[in-house]
Amino acid sequence: xxxxxxxxxxxxxxxxxxxxxxxxxxxxxxxxxxxxxxxxxxxxxxxxxxxxxxxxxxxxxxxx
Ligand SMILES: [Zn+2]
Numbered sequence: 370x371x372x373x374x375x376x377x378x379x380x381x382x383x384x385x386x387x388x389x390x391x392x393x394x395x396x397x398x399x400x401x402x403x404x405x406x407x408x409x410x411x412x413x414x415x416x417x418x419x420x421x422x423x424x425x426x427x428x429x430x431x432x433x
Contacts, residue, residue: 375399376415 375382376392377399387394390407394400406412 377403 372393373381373383374393375395377394380395382393382395385395387397387400389400389403392403394403403412406414
């Protein structure tokens with residue numbers, strides 16, 4: 370992932386970069402969604418998105 374893409378939606382954020390917890394977002398909507406995931410420990414959503422075939426460790430542990 371390069372440094373000009375929104376961490377949440379992957380859009381190029383251009384001049385509207387919003388930095389939150391060392392991640393970059395294109396808008397407050399994306400930042401807020403990340404914040405919600407983060408607060409609820411749902412950031413494994415991003416693992417799913419980045420590598421669709423991989424089973425997130427949390428899910429793996431849950432099934433074991
Ligand atoms: Zn975005």
